[in-house]
Amino acid sequence: xxxxxxxxxxxxxxxxxxxxxxxxxxxxxxxxxxxxxxxxxxxxxxxxxxxxxxxxxxxxxxxxxxxxxxxxxxxxxxxxxxxxxxxxxxxxxxxxxxxxxxxxxxxxxxxxxxxxxxxxxxxxxxxxxxxxxxxxxxxxxxxxxxxxxxxxxxxxxxxxxxxxxxxxxxxxxxxxxxxxxxxxxxxxxxxxxxxxxxxxxxxxxxxxxxxxxxxxxxxxxxxxxxxxxxxxxxxxxxxxxxxxxxxxxxxxxxxxxxxxxxxxxxxxxxxxxxxxxxxxxxxxxxxxxxxxxxxxxxxxxxxxxxxxxxxxxxxxxxxxxxxxxxxxxxxxxxxxxxxxxxxxxxxxxxxxxxxxxxxxxxxxxxxxxxxxxxxxxxxxxxxxxxxxxxxxxxxxxxxxxxxxxxxxxxxxxxxxxxxxxxxxxxxxxxxxxxxxxxxxxxxxxxxxxxxxxxxxxxxxxxxxxxxxxxxxxxxxxxxxxxxxxxxxxxxxxxxxxxxxxxxxxxxxxxxxxxxxxxxxxxxxxxxxxxxxxxxxxxxxxxxxxxxxxxxxxxxxxxxxxxxxxxxxxxxxxxxxxxxxxxxxxxxxxxxxxxxxxxxxxxxxxxxxxxxxxxxxxxxxxxxxxxxxxxxxxxxxxxxxxxxxxxxxxxxxxxxxxxxxxxxxxxxxxxxxxxxxxxxxxxxxxxxxxxxxxxxxxxxxxxxxxxxxxxxxxxxxxxxxxxxxxxxxxxxxxxxxxxxxxxxxxxxxxxxxxxxxxxxxxxxxxxxxxxxxxxxxxxxxxxxxxxxxxxxxxxxxxxxxxxxxxxxxxxxxxxxxxxxxxxxxxxxxxxxxxxxxxxxxxxxxxxxxxxxxxxxxxxxxxxxxxxxxxxxxxxxxxxxxxxxxxxxxxxxxxxxxxxxxxxx
Ligand code: ADP
Ligand code: MG
Numbered sequence: 001x002x003x004x005x006x007x008x009x010x011x012x013x014x015x016x017x018x019x020x021x022x023x024x025x026x027x028x029x030x031x032x033x034x035x036x037x038x039x040x041x042x043x044x045x046x047x048x049x050x051x052x053x054x055x056x057x058x059x060x061x062x063x064x065x066x067x068x069x070x071x072x073x074x075x076x077x078x079x080x081x082x083x084x085x086x087x088x089x090x091x092x093x094x095x096x097x098x099x100x101x102x103x104x105x106x107x108x109x110x111x112x113x114x115x116x117x118x119x120x121x122x123x124x125x126x127x128x129x130x131x132x133x134x135x136x137x138x139x140x141x142x143x144x145x146x147x148x149x150x151x152x153x154x155x156x157x158x159x160x161x162x163x164x165x166x167x168x169x170x171x172x173x174x175x176x177x178x179x180x181x182x183x184x185x186x187x188x189x190x191x192x193x194x195x196x197x198x199x200x201x202x203x204x205x206x207x208x209x210x211x212x213x214x215x216x217x218x219x220x221x222x223x224x225x226x227x228x229x230x231x232x233x234x235x236x237x238x239x240x241x242x243x244x245x246x247x248x249x250x251x252x253x254x255x256x257x258x259x260x261x262x263x264x265x266x267x268x269x270x271x272x273x274x275x276x277x278x279x280x281x282x283x284x285x286x287x288x289x290x291x292x293x294x295x296x297x298x299x300x301x302x303x304x305x306x307x308x309x310x311x312x313x314x315x316x317x318x319x320x321x322x323x324x325x326x327x328x329x330x331x332x333x334x335x336x337x338x339x340x341x342x343x344x345x346x347x348x349x350x351x352x353x354x355x356x357x358x359x360x361x362x363x364x365x366x367x368x369x370x371x372x373x374x375x376x377x378x379x380x381x382x383x384x385x386x387x388x389x390x391x392x393x394x395x396x397x398x399x400x401x402x403x404x405x406x407x408x409x410x411x412x413x414x415x416x417x418x419x420x421x422x423x424x425x426x427x428x429x430x431x432x433x434x435x436x437x438x439x440x441x442x443x444x445x446x447x448x449x450x451x452x453x454x455x456x457x458x459x460x461x462x463x464x465x466x467x468x469x470x471x472x473x474x475x476x477x478x479x480x481x482x483x484x485x486x487x488x489x490x491x492x493x494x495x496x497x498x499x500x501x502x503x504x505x506x507x508x509x510x511x512x513x514x515x516x517x518x519x520x521x522x523x524x525x526x527x528x529x530x531x532x533x534x535x536x537x538x539x540x541x542x543x544x545x546x547x548x549x550x551x552x553x554x555x556x557x558x559x560x561x562x563x564x565x566x567x568x569x570x571x572x573x574x575x576x577x578x579x580x581x582x583x584x585x586x587x588x589x590x591x592x593x594x595x596x597x598x599x600x601x602x603x604x605x606x607x608x609x610x611x612x613x614x615x616x617x618x619x620x621x622x623x624x625x626x627x628x629x630x631x632x633x634x635x636x637x638x639x640x641x642x643x644x645x646x647x648x649x650x651x652x653x654x655x656x657x658x659x660x661x662x663x664x665x666x667x668x669x670x671x672x673x674x675x676x677x678x679x680x681x682x683x684x685x686x687x688x689x690x691x692x693x694x695x696x697x698x699x700x701x702x703x704x705x706x707x708x709x710x711x712x713x714x715x716x717x718x719x720x721x722x723x724x725x726x727x728x729x730x731x732x733x734x735x736x737x738x739x740x741x742x743x744x745x746x747x748x749x750x751x752x753x754x755x756x757x758x759x760x761x762x763x764x765x766x767x768x769x770x771x772x773x774x775x776x777x778x779x780x781x782x783x784x785x786x787x788x789x790x791x792x793x794x795x796x797x798x799x800x801x802x803x804x805x806x807x808x809x810x811x812x813x814x815x816x817x818x819x820x821x822x823x824x825x826x827x828x829x830x831x832x833x834x835x836x837x838x839x840x841x842x843x844x845x846x847x848x849x850x851x852x853x854x855x856x857x858x859x860x861x862x863x864x865x866x867x868x869x870x871x872x873x874x875x876x877x878x879x880x881x882x883x884x885x886x887x888x889x890x891x892x893x894x895x896x897x898x899x900x901x902x903x
């Protein structure tokens with residue numbers, strides 16, 4: 001739909017007053033639009049989205065398939081075959097190229113479609129005011145005139161004129177290239193003000209790095225400034241993943257091997273007096289045999305499948321390539337609130353000047369039950385009033401809460417205790433807010449009183465509020481807040497924190513006007529202790545991590561005592577007196593002594609950590625070779641998320657800015673989802689290994705068989721067309737089946753693989769070499785028996801050896817247990833591959849496809865097979881099973897040997 005210019009589009013919103021702009025858009029900043037009006041405008045102006053991101057054309061994907069060296073090699077082979085007069089072979093290879101292209105295309109499209117589906121799960125939402133109530137709506141539903149509530153970390157998805165702002169700072173780099181955040185707010189500007197200086201406007205594509213505010217939408221979709229800059233809008237290209245890259249390199253190396261071997265085989269054949277035709281056939285067969293056609297495609301499919309499985313369990317991978325790294329994670333740095341705990345805060349206790357008041361009940365019906373003190377009602381009222389004033393949260397008539405869980409908990413308790421939230425706000429309307437800032441750790445709101453004076457309500461971290469309080473007031477009177485009093489409250493705070501409570505301090509003050517700075521000469525009101533229950537399932541997940549060789553470290557903005565208590569409850573540390581390192585001690589690695597570094601590396605709990613200090617923790621651990629996963633939710637966490645090997649953002653609690661830099665987004669915010677992700681990452685990596693080893697070893701088997709046969713002057717055991725049939729038709733199924741192998745529990749019982757390890761280690765190369773030779777020996781043996789013992793003519797004997805190769809390859813899938821010392825599945829009693837039903841089904845399918853080569857007349861014609869008869873079949877199947885038996889025995893011996901070495 002063509003973007004329609006909004007009513008105030010020509011207005012120059014930055015040069016008008018906020019109220020004027022709101023009027024032009026027919027909206028009241030306090031009430032917002034009505035639902036109907038918003039719906040009507042949505043139809044009129046269209047959804048808030050930029051032009052459809054252009055998908056890649058099928059053609060360009062097809063060209064992509066062709067530019068890979070393997071395909072070029074096959075095309076050259078096809079052309080050469082035809083030039084040399086091997087028409088059928090040439091055409092067959094050409095068909096393979098085509099099938100390969102189409103298959104690659106189909107899988108590529110599938111993978112892309114899954115990625116698209118994943119991206120749609122990430123659709124962002126905004127909080128808007130509709131009919132006087134804040135509601136969340138999807139970003140594409142925003143319309144001109146909507147009133148948007150802004151919060152630190154929001155990525156702005158429309159253009160708007162600010163009507164309210166507190167400490168707003170915006171990163172506009174995406175739009176203006178300015179890398180430093182700019183301050184926003186204030187009144188009307190000159191009409192000529194250039195875009196980059198329109199400080200009362202927020203633009204689509206920029207990020208709120210600090211503060212809160214309210215804005216009226218002036219443009220959506222293509223009508224925004226960003227929409228005007230079309231270059232920024234074009235879709236980003238998905239490049240090859242490093243994995244595909246490495247696999248492609250591997251495949252091209254194999255091609256050089258073939259060329260080398262052909263250089264050996266051709267002259268040897270000529271010397272042995274073979275006809276040129278025979279030698280040519282051998283060379284073509286060899287060329288075809290070497291190329292592992294399915295490799296890169298199966299790899300992409302494996303990664304995509306893994307991502308879909310993870311998405312089903314709320315773990316969204318934002319980059320295909322990170323799946324590999326995820327499995328190698330050795331250290332998880334996790335925050336506490338909401339990840340290890342439920343983020344379902346309830347007020348448990350109020351510490352007031354005349355004593356502590358306990359609160360009982362869950363979130364919905366919490367109520368006071370009295371306590372040690374006189375239970376002074378006036379003090380409770382005063383405290384709850386500050387809590388109700390100093391808030392951005394709200395509870396609707398239906399009980400639906402929006403906003404920070406701590407603030408919601410305060411509102412709930414206030415309601416339960418009969419504090420009229422609406423009444424309090426009507427009596428003392430808010431005139432200004434000093435937004436919460438994780439550096440300052442406090443927030444304040446200003447409220448106009450009836451006599452014209454202004455009341456400041458403050459809440460924040462206890463040590464900060466105590467430091468700036470100079471008076472106290474309670475039922476027993478009021479007085480100066482001296483050092484002794486301050487110390488008493490510090491101890492009170494400490495005692496509450498040790499019970500696992502998250503503590504906030506409340507304070508207030510009366511001033512002449514709203515311009516006075518907030519955090520000075522406050523009157524202390526009391527402390528509030530919130531309880532946030534640890535998530536039940538976390539304890540098990542931490543145990544699982546310990547088994548899997550993954551360390552878990554808690555990093556929180558909360559205070560030490562609270563952190564320690566929760567850590568002990570979830571089994572992260574053994575005792576309540578575990579060491580806690582405070583944020584202040586976390587300096588850059590080069591400023592720490594070796595001893596201090598060791599201390600930091602050994603610690604499991606970090607408290608009062610600011611987002612910048614997270615970088616130091618990551619750096620120290622990465623220096624020691626750890627692969628670090630780090631969680632984050634705030635906009636300030638972005639650098640840490642980018643720096644970590646796996647940045648983990650919270651889908652519910654987190655800011656959009658954090659999500660955009662993360663590698664992994666937890667849709668449910670749960671710690672267990674990270675652990676699940678690591679598990680799945682390991683499964684995926686191991687399965688990639690499985691099919692790579694599988695495809696390479698069976699290719700190697702064909703090469704060995706052909707080269708040896710041609711060097712000793714025997715008939716070539718498989719023809720070029722037969723090899724093609726095996727490579728393109730039958731091999732694909734076991735390879736794909738291997739991808740679906742489970743066995744996560746075994747993988748989580750051993751330490752992670754070394755991150756430096758490539759897909760194949762020396763161990764794997766060795767195994768490929770041995771496997772190939774064993775299978776080739778069976779094929780050559782089968783050929784020899786057919787010729788010498790059974791006395792078959794050459795065509796029939798070759799059919800037998802071809803079938804032996806076919807069966808040998810199919811059965812070989814069952815050998816794909818990873819015996820690597822680290823990260824494999826040698827611990828499993830029964831190999832996970834044997835338990836994978838798909839592999840058995842694939843073998844059955846292969847058997848059917850092999851039978852077809854003999855019994856379907858036209859296939860028999862093309863592949864030049866001869867019915868081998870019952871005995872011939874027996875020979876082929878028997879010799880085909882032999883490598884499986886031999887390799888299984890060999891693996892058993894290796895495991896026994898290793899077990900003996902260890903035990
Ligand atoms: P965390 O949420 O991990 O504790 P933050 O940086 O968000 O880390 O908060 C740091 C401290 O600031 C909190 O422990 C609390 O004392 C205080 N705080 C957090 N949110 C608010 C808020 N909305 N209003 C006032 N103080 C807050
Ligand atoms: Mg927080």
